[in-house]
Amino acid sequence: MRAKSILTRTKLPGIDYTLNPYFGCGHRCVYCYVPHFLKLPYPPRPEPKENAVELLRREVLRKRPGHVLISSATDPYQPLERRWMLTQKILKIFATVKIWRITILTKSDLVLRDIEILKSIPKIEVGLTITTDREDIRRIFEPFASPISNRINALKVLKSEGIRTYAFIAPFLPMNPRRLAELIEPHVDYVLIDVMHYRRSVSKILVKYGFDFILSERWQEEVIDVLRDVFGDKLAVGSAVER
Numbered sequence: 001m002r003a004k005s006i007l008t009r010t011k012l013p014g015i016d017y018t019l020n021p022y023f024g025c026g027h028r029c030v031y032c033y034v035p036h037f038l039k040l041p042y043p044p045r046p047e048p049k050e051n052a053v054e055l056l057r058r059e060v061l062r063k064r065p066g067h068v069l070i071s072s073a074t075d076p077y078q079p080l081e082r083r084w085m086l087t088q089k090i091l092k093i094f095a096t097v098k099i100w101r102i103t104i105l106t107k108s109d110l111v112l113r114d115i116e117i118l119k120s121i122p123k124i125e126v127g128l129t130i131t132t133d134r135e136d137i138r139r140i141f142e143p144f145a146s147p148i149s150n151r152i153n154a155l156k157v158l159k160s161e162g163i164r165t166y167a168f169i170a171p172f173l174p175m176n177p178r179r180l181a182e183l184i185e186p187h188v189d190y191v192l193i194d195v196m197h198y199r200r201s202v203s204k205i206l207v208k209y210g211f212d213f214i215l216s217e218r219w220q221e222e223v224i225d226v227l228r229d230v231f232g233d234k235l236a237v238g239s240a241v242e243r
């Protein structure tokens with residue numbers, strides 16, 4: 001598909017633009033809000049925005065430089081990125097103009113492929129969304145995203161290469177929060193958490209697997225207490241972009 005523009009003005013706190021190189025997402029997380037939000041059938045067929053790179057070349061010259069979130073309505077390192085490399089080409093543009101501030105958010109360790117480009121962008125941070133420490137849970141809820149251990153390793157490698165990193169723990173899936181936090185803590189500069197208000201279709205899946213206990217406010221508060229205990233000052237509550 002061809003897009004009309006690629007840097008989209010947003011009211012997300014702390015962010016000036018969102019940039020989504022793809023339409024839809026091949027990670028197919030069962031709780032994904034994007035098809036619901038865009039009124040698409042689930043799962044939507046993900047497509048590249050084939051003209052994303054040429055649009056960005058024009059728009060970085062025309063639009064006021066600011067803080068860009070890559071991405072808000074897709075995953076910039078979803079499976080299509082292996083073939084289309086739109087995210088990589090986009091980052092190369094930001095590496096040349098340098099004044100834009102970039103925040104990446106992904107569930108894929110494919111981000112490590114671009115580590116040299118990331119290092120050449122002065123104002124950049126990379127976040128990995130990690131929702132549980134359990135692979136069996138990840139396989140149910142995020143079937144085509146990277147395994148949890150790969151995501152934690154991605155944070156470790158990025159941080160060791162001098163890139164600012166964060167983890168986004170949301171939505172809370174069944175987990176041992178202390179174990180998860182202790183795995184993540186050494187490899188991040190900060191952590192964001194957000195409590196998801198599950199749609200009815202997701203609640204049904206939680207009931208089916210006997211995980212509906214995570215819907216209780218008490219369980220969520222207990223998780224937050226543990227995360228606060230481990231992360232201390234590194235922890236912020238809010239959306240992925242509120243800071």
Ligand code: SF4
Pocket residue numbers: 025026027028029031032033034073074075107145
């Ligand atoms: S990675 Fe994000 S955009 Fe992609 S399916 Fe999962 S929740 Fe949706």
